Structures are given as structure tokens and as C-alpha cells.
Amino acid sequence: MREGTVYIFKTSPKTLGRDVEKVLNTADFQDFYPEEETFIKINANYDKDWPGCNTSRWFLDALLRNLKIRGFENLKAIEGDLKLQPAVKTVKVIGIKDLLEKHRVPFVPIEGLPRDEYELPLVLHNSQLINTAVLHTHTFAVISCATKNLFGLLPVYREKYHNNLSEKLIELRERIKNVNCSLFNIIDGTVGLEGGSMRLGDPKRVDLMLAGRDTLAVDKVAAEIMGFSANDVPLLRLAVKSGLLDLGSVRAKGDFSDDGDVPRYDFAYKDSKIARFDLWVRRNRLTKAFFDYNRFFDSLAQRARRKYTAYVYNKKKDTVLKGDWREYLGK
Numbered sequence: 001m002r003e004g005t006v007y008i009f010k011t012s013p014k015t016l017g018r019d020v021e022k023v024l025n026t027a028d029f030q031d032f033y034p035e036e037e038t039f040i041k042i043n044a045n046y047d048k049d050w051p052g053c054n055t056s057r058w059f060l061d062a063l064l065r066n067l068k069i070r071g072f073e074n075l076k077a078i079e080g081d082l083k084l085q086p087a088v089k090t091v092k093v094i095g096i097k098d099l100l101e102k103h104r105v106p107f108v109p110i111e112g113l114p115r116d117e118y119e120l121p122l123v124l125h126n127s128q129l130i131n132t133a134v135l136h137t138h139t140f141a142v143i144s145c146a147t148k149n150l151f152g153l154l155p156v157y158r159e160k161y162h163n164n165l166s167e168k169l170i171e172l173r174e175r176i177k178n179v180n181c182s183l184f185n186i187i188d189g190t191v192g193l194e195g196g197s198m199r200l201g202d203p204k205r206v207d208l209m210l211a212g213r214d215t216l217a218v219d220k221v222a223a224e225i226m227g228f229s230a231n232d233v234p235l236l237r238l239a240v241k242s243g244l245l246d247l248g249s250v251r252a253k254g255d256f257s258d259d260g261d262v263p264r265y266d267f268a269y270k271d272s273k274i275a276r277f278d279l280w281v282r283r284n285r286l287t288k289a290f291f292d293y294n295r296f297f298d299s300l301a302q303r304a305r306r307k308y309t310a311y312v313y314n315k316k317k318d319t320v321l322k323g324d325w326r327e328y329l330g331k
Helices: 016-024 057-069 087-093 096-102 146-153 156-178 215-226 234-241 273-283 296-320 324-329
Strands: 005-010 038-041 075-079 107-109 128-138 142-144 182-194 202-212 251-254
Touching: 005 016, 005 215, 016 057, 016 202, 038 057, 038 146, 057 096, 057 128, 057 182, 057 324, 075 087, 087 096, 087 107, 096 107, 128 146, 128 202, 128 215, 142 146, 142 215, 146 156, 146 215, 156 234, 156 273, 182 215, 182 324, 202 215, 202 296, 202 324, 215 234
Parallel strands: 005 251, 038 075, 038 128, 075 107, 128 182
Antiparallel strands: 005 202, 128 142, 182 202
């Protein structure tokens, strides 16, 4: 197993099931054992059916089907709560709950689970974890892919770590290694999201899947596909500086050449002045105490954010919900 290897596979609505099988046939997945308890960390960012925000139903359906064929019966899907948005409600609204029930896979909300001193759920110690991220941009992180999807393993008040997000993500990555949690990352690149952060962006059909053991290597290749250099992405920039990511050792394989060439889709990226201001007041020593989790101003900011994202959703939904991504639903 080479942690610097990242697999890239083309896919389509007609071939998705076979293409997921290719992902699971890669050398990096072969030491995952069907008889062991296996968690699937989904990406459930938004309680709206908005393509590119969440792990897609079509990808998850293909993944679960292939895992079951391989004898993985002890599967559990997990996700953490967001403020004002419990994970149990989110997976129900976006149709993932029904999909999991079809495959007889339980959903485990992790908010109330016992945790270690690094706030990682204890159930992940000595476990197998399949991390299913999505290709999308992010206001603070520039891209939100494999490493950032692990952020949802932390408690609901994790937003306080936005002030030092890259450092926290690296700490979380290292902690997962240290508790003997076998990690395999798959990025659902069937439909990504560009522009603003997750709940404000625009769907972008890409028809790709990425996979690998090392989140940083996967994110480095994902960034290139999205049109960003490692230096553009705060997490990757810090990882290189810290010696945790050797850009020269990352090797792309799969449906593209082995010489490092990757497809380019040039995702649009939009910085948010409102989000930057919100981050500033939470960081400033004179104001940050007023924005502690569940205090009045924090709750007010969360409700304002919900109203704004609802406004954006209602403004865009008629156009977005008619997009070519619907081919993945057979429509």
C-alpha cells in the first residue's frame, strides 16, 4: 500500500456501479476486512436535496451495493450534527435514511457518543472507516474534500475551530492514525459544487471518483482537478510546510496516465465577506466570548445564516433542480 497513491476513475450514470467496483478493487482497499465493523462517514451538509452538497444518493447506493456483494454486513453510516440541523433530520430529508434502510444499514448519529480526549468518538478506535467526501469549494478552506469531511466527526460546537481550521484538520488526521482506525477515502465526484461554500454554491457535473488512503494526497489531487494548486489551499500549504505532504510523492493512477496528469475542471471560487466578518468577531478577543456555542449572538448568527441559505436555495432551486445531474437519478 502506497499512501501517496491516488486513484482517479471516470464514471457516468450508466457505469457508476461498475466504477465503484473498480475503486474497491484498488490495492489500497484490500486490507479492509468484511467481517470487521466498518463505518461510513457520509457528507451530509445540508437538509435540502441540493446536488454537490452531500454524498449523493446514487453514489452511496452503488457503494453499499458493492460492499454488500463483498460480504460487508457490519456496516454503519455516521455523521455529526450541525447547529440547528440534527444529522438524523438531515439524512431523512435528503433521502439517505430510506436508502440506508433499503440496504439494511443503520444510521448512527455520533453527537452523543463517548469520545476520547481529542473528541474523536471511541467507536472509531480499532475500526475501519470509509470516508465519503464530495468535491466542493469552501469559504475558509478553499476546498472541502477528504480531510475536511473528517471534521464532521467532531462535536457540534466544532465551528469554533474555524479560527485554526487547518491545524485542527491535521490533528484529527493524525489522531485517526494513532487510534488504529483504518481509513479509506472515496471522493464522490459525480457532481461537485463550485462558487460559495457548501450550501451557497452551484452544482458542477464532473463524472469522476477519487480514492486513496491518505487524505492529504487525495486532497492534493482533488485540488488540481478543481483548478487549485497546493499553495492555494491553506490545509495543503500547512501540510507541505509541516513535512506531512511531499507533493512529489503523490502519484495519480487509474483512468488517466501515471505521470501525474489529471483532468482539470476549474471550479469557480467565491470568498464571502460576510463569512470572513463572522470569523473575525469569533476570533477577536473583545467579541469572541459573545459568540460561544449556544450563546445569544451565536444562536442569532446561526438563524440568520439559515434564513440566508434558504433565500439562496429558493432563488436557485428551479434552475438547479433541472440540471444534467438528474441523469444519475435516471431522469
